[in-house]
Amino acid sequence: MRITADTDKCIGAGQCLFTEPDLFDQSEADGRVVVLNAEPVGELLAQKAREAVYLCPSRALSLAE
């Protein structure tokens, strides 16, 4: 699994960070997403990654399984 973030689409809503702070953070400069761990290992983190992609309001996140 690989997480990709399109920072041009990100509106800094922070939903991904609230969903899984081990995978996502926000830039202190502009509030846009920073992917902390683009290749999560384990089913729990994988599920959280899928949830974050689903919840992102600007469709800035995508997953390659």
Ligand code: SF4
């Ligand atoms: S949930 Fe989407 S729009 Fe919000 S910070 Fe994360 S990537 Fe950006």
